[in-house]
Amino acid sequence: MDSPGQVPLIERFKSVIPFWAHPFVSDIKDVSPYGNCGFRAVAVGLGLTQKHWPDVRQALINEMDTHETFWRLHFDREIDGRYDLWRSELDWFNTVKPAPNTHWFHVPPHGHLVAQTYGCVLINLHGTDNQSYFPTRDGPNQLPDIPVIAIGNVGGNHWIYVKLEGDFPMPWPVSNWARYAQLDALEWQKMEDEVEMEIEHEQAQEQGQVPGPVEGDDILAGYQYL
Template identity: 30%
Template sequence: MMTIIPLTAVDQHWRRLTSTSAPDESQHVLRLSIATELEVIAKMFEEANVSRRQAIKVRLREIAYPDQTSMCPPPNKLPTRGRPNEPKGSTRRIPCSWENVDAIVGSKQASNSLAPQGKGRKTRSAKRKSIPSKQSAPKKRSKRIASKSAQLPPQHPKGKVYSANYIHEVPEFLREYVIDIHNVEDGGNCGYRCIASLMGKGEQNWRQVREDMIKEVRLRQGVYHGMYGTDTHYQKVLQALHLAPNEFATEEKWLCVPDMGHIVATMYQVVFVTLSNRGGATYFPLTGPVLHPSVH
């Protein structure tokens, strides 16, 4: 029994299929050519430097001479079989540190357990056991010194008194350079408060710092345009510096680095350094020399 399938029952994808005769492979092979590729390689070879030419030549030799290799044998033949000869001498291994400590502790316990002979005198064997070895004594002494130093509190620079006692938060190698520490109020303007306090203006004059930075950005608009790359980034930094009298400083209005680091350094002609758990950064003025701290 024969069933006729209507054309509408066939998917549209299969209706678009057509049958064509297969191309003659012999004619397709005759049309293949590498003339264009060879011209490009030759042009690349002429324009390349010495090292690049050497690399191109090596690749071409691998294609042209597949039965050859660029690998060279080692200058000296390496031994591949047999166990290496060990120097003659003692095969006794060197004891570990914990074995030396156990030997010292065991000798002391053995000497204490011996009964005294005569008028409280120890035997010669007990004396020999109670004498620690020369090799282990310095190690035990160094461990005792290290344990004592680990319990000491962090040392503060001598002769310095800070407005806020946070010197332990500063890395130890920088503590000798710290002149003073100020703990300012929060509320979204803490970054500007820090700058105002360290510049001797008082942290309550943080708004003056914002105005100074706005003047700096507008005065050297071309310099900061080139540093930020786009006008959108420049306007974003400028808007972050603006704050209305009764406006609350949200996160978009905070002092942010690295965008504002060079503004602070250039405005006040100082070296501006920031330290945090994520790392630190140093900013130098874009123009002019750095003023001495006594001038600030």
């Protein structure tokens, strides 16, 4: 809660938090900076304290090492050598010195890793450029009660945790997610598509209209995101 006379956090970070999200924001945690803020924000979203940022870094490293073939295939397919680069960025555990920008939390790569490592949906809020990261190997059958974590990027060099509650809209999946996702994981899109189509149908009925079928074979066809 903001103290009397303090600028409300949602007003302070209005350039980060899109207008549609305002009614669903129940809390904002402006974590400590010093190069580990992205990992701190994720830790808070997981129900830990921000001091657990080293645990988040280690968990993402473990995911990359355990499933190296999977991640190397996808990261290096975009640009050769990216797997080693993203892996090295995670390797910083100095609790005294600030992490240099070569060890900061970066999306999309670390966003994909968080979603798969923790079996969650990670939402990146950044003004008008908002993205969702779904797990890349596990689908709804493996993760029936998937949590949602939202973090916001402030000025390109700081991250905050944004707690969203209620039936908030889901931003469009990050563009390269479908290229990474395995068959089970692609069910996330189908499930979300069904939900959005149901909402569209209910809204049309309220207006005395009945929407037609979604056309096209593309899995993204008719996918109603923000």
